[in-house]
Amino acid sequence: MCRSIKTLREPYASDVTDEDVRAAALQYVRKVSGFRSPSARNAEAFDRAVDAVAVATRALLDDLQLGRLPREHPRA
Incomplete structure (x- = not known):
């Protein structure tokens, strides 16, 4: 199940939509809960998660800061 969660940060993905984020969140919650589709009594908790x-x-x-930080060069 979790193998279908795609990396959503640059350079692996660009123009990540809210739909992409929600799909990854859904896959995560499915994996953690063990439910592909929760019962009616668990649906609200599942959706909140x-x-x-x-x-x-x-x-x-x-918030991720991507790219390399400049190296400090030793002074001669």
Whole structure:
């Protein structure tokens, strides 16, 4: 199941949509919960978890600093 979660950061992906983030969150919650589709009594908790993971994922992607930091050159 989790193998279908795609890497969503540059350079592996560009123009990541909210749909992409939600799909990854859904796959994660499915894996963790063990439910592909939760029962009616668990649907609300499942949906809240997907929403929370999607928000956390978007925050992570927005906060990541990509690229290399410049190297400090030794002074002669």
